[in-house]
Amino acid sequence: MRAFQVTEFDTPPVLQDVPKPEAGKGEVLLRIEACGLNFADLLMVKGTYQERPPLPFTLGMEVSGTVVAQGEGVTSPEIGDRVAVFGGNGGLAEFGTFPANLCVTLPDEMPFEHAAAFQVAYSTSHVALDYRAQLQPGETLLVLGAAGGVGLTAVELGKLMGAKVIAAARGADKLEVCRQAGADHVINTRSEDLREAVKSLGGADVVYDPVGGDLFTAALRACKPEARVLTIGFASGSVPQIAANHLLVKNINVIGFYWGGYLRFKPQVLTDSLKQLSQWYAQGKLHPHISHTLPLDQASDGLELLRSRRSTGKVVITP
Template sequence: MRAVQVTEYNHPPVVQNVPQPTPAAGEVLVKIEACGLNFGDLLMVKGTYQERPALPFTLGMEVAGTIAAHGEGVSSPPIGARIAIFGGSGGLAEFGTFTAALCVPLPDNMDFPDAAAFQVAYSTSHVALDYRAQLKPGDTLLVLGAAGGVGLTAVELGKLMGATVIAAARGSDKLAICKQAGADHLIDTDTDDLREVVKSLGGADVVYDPVGGDLFTAALRACKPEARVLTIGFASGTVPQIAANHLLVKNINVIGFYWGGYLRFKPEVLTDSLKQLSIWYAEGKLHPHISHTLPLAQAAEGLELLRSRKSTGKVVITL
């Protein structure tokens, strides 16, 4: 079968022919139909992600497809079931083996590309906003990197959860997409003073930050007392250093959040989130934004779209 593999860190991944895997006990074999790309895939190519599979390994964190075979002790989901799964790696291939217990059934009205674009981005934002930051109706939510894969879902979910949403992104085209997702106020980070604009709107109760760098510092200074600042990632390449006195003066909480970490110590947080998100999708309340759909042979081009920030929402590879 074909698979997109990292054979050496800091080198472009390559499409290779590799043996089709066999599911071990507790696993299922999935015929993969679509795989969503994530910023974490770029870090895995460099060897700097939180998880480091042994080389060579197949890229692709989240997939959608059908159950093709069961490993020992597995009877569910049944053969032929349409599922999505976050496997951490192994998704950019024609087949993959994954832990059966982590499979999520797809709503009848969800196609495979939407399913591959859904799990990480929506559940990252949902668990961060609901479980970690306890976003409430009437709160003001500031979303940095708001046109990106997770940022756009934070805009959409924040509005659905009753918040006033301020979306910060680069350029009018990206801000227009944020507006369509429900943003109440827009900040162009190329030209606007983020701190001053947010303060003029009354300040932020919750900050959702997948960017880091200078934007984190500006957002922190625009927070209301008792604000909650979610550190989602550092797409800017700069991990901000926090002046603790700023936290003290306004009683601000800075909250670390790594979605994949819950798989190891509290997976029910993620499965409960995905159940709620699936209900909202089935009810027509969520609309995944996929800016690019590419075939497996162009997976490297898809990753470059993420790296150069030329995509909005999600990039999906179809098999």
């Protein structure tokens, strides 16, 4: 089968022929129909992500597909079931093996492409906003990097949860995507002063930040008293240093959040989140935004769309 693999860290991944895997104990073999790309895939190529699989490994964190074989001890999901799974890697291939207990059965109305764009982005934002920051109706939510894969879901979910949403992104086209996702106000970080723009709108109760760098600092200074700042990631490439006196003066909380960590120490948090999100999807309340759908032999192009920030929402690869 074909697989898009990292053979050396910090060198371009390659599409190559590898043996088709067999489902081991507690695993299922999936025919992979779609794989959502994430910024973390770029970090995995460099070898700088929190998880560092042994070389060589197949990229692709979140997949959807059809169960074609069960390993020892597996009774569910059944052969023929349509499922999605966050496997951490292995998704950019024609087939892959994944733990059966992590597979989520798809609603009939959810296409594979939506399923591959759904788990990480939506659940990251849902768990961050609901479980960690405890966003309340009527509060003001500032979303940085708001047109990106997770940022756009934070805009959509924030609005669904009753917040006033301020979306910050680079360029008019991306801001229009944010408006369509429900943003009440938009800020062009390419041409506007983020701190002053947010303060003119009354300040932020919750900040959702997958960007880091100077935008984190500006957002922190635009917070209301008792605000909560969620650190989701550092797409800018710069990890900000926090001036603790700013936290003290305004009684601000800075909250770290790594979605994948809950798989190890509190998986029920993610299970509950995905259950709620699936219900909202089935009710027509969530609308995954996919800007590009590409075949497996264009996976490099998909990663470049993320690297150059030319995508909005998600990029999906269909093996």
